[in-house]
Amino acid sequence: MPTDAVGRFLAALDPEHRDAVSARPREEQEELAAAWERELEADTELDTLDELSPPAAEAEAARRVLDRGTD
Secondary structure (H helix, E strand, O other): OOOOHHHHHHHHOOHHHHHHHHOOOHHHHHHHHHHHHHHHHHOHHHHHHHHHOHHHHHHHHHHHHHHHOOO
16 A cells, blocks of 8 residues: 555555546645645545545545646
């Protein structure tokens, strides 16, 4: 199991998005991972989901970050 933020973020993504994000520059991956961590910390709905299923909460936060994009 990855211990760095980028590794954990990539692990939370579905395989298709994981491949796409892995192909991006490391700096962009780090920005996405930081946004993902902020999403996990700030969203109270994810806190509830995290109590039921931590992987589901992480995947939902990752989906939201990608939907917002970095463009």
